[in-house]
Amino acid sequence: MSTETGLIRGVAVSLPDGMVRRELARLHPYTIGCCRRIGLRNEAGAVYRWIRTVGLGHFLDVVAAMTRLGYVDEWQQASGHGGFDVVLSPDINRSSAAAQHAARTVRVRDPGGRRLRGDASAHAAHGSAP
Numbered sequence: 001m002s003t004e005t006g007l008i009r010g011v012a013v014s015l016p017d018g019m020v021r022r023e024l025a026r027l028h029p030y031t032i033g034c035c036r037r038i039g040l041r042n043e044a045g046a047v048y049r050w051i052r053t054v055g056l057g058h059f060l061d062v063v064a065a066m067t068r069l070g071y072v073d074e075w076q077q078a079s080g081h082g083g084f085d086v087v088l089s090p091d092i093n094r095s096s097a098a099a100q101h102a103a104r105t106v107r108v109r110d111p112g113g114r115r116l117r118g119d120a121s122a123h124a125a126h127g128s129a130p
């Protein structure tokens with residue numbers, strides 16, 4: 001049995017949703033415990049995905065997995081979650097830092113033909129072309 005999840009009709013899917021689905025597929029609910037609902041917001045601020053957890057351990061596993069993907073718990077800012085026990089939003093600061101790093105990272109080959117990853121600014125500083 002895998003984690004129950006689904007999309008909310010008419011709401012745009014978040015950019016990292018493929019990673020979200022992969023993480024949720026790895027996590028399995030406990031057989032006993034109370035059910036909790038988690039909502040995930042997209043970059044526009046709308047809840048686009050629901051997740052149903054069974055048991056406190058499963059709930060904490062899912063929240064930890066989403067935190068690793070850059071989602072943050074917004075309980076402090078919210079006055080209500082529309083039927084969800086918790087709503088997680090993408091951390092804009094973390095997401096933009098990751099995007100900037102990805103833009104700087106290039107794939108290059110060394111003289112022996114092996115693939116390397118590196119920072120484009122480091123190659124520019126040393127005069128080497130990516």
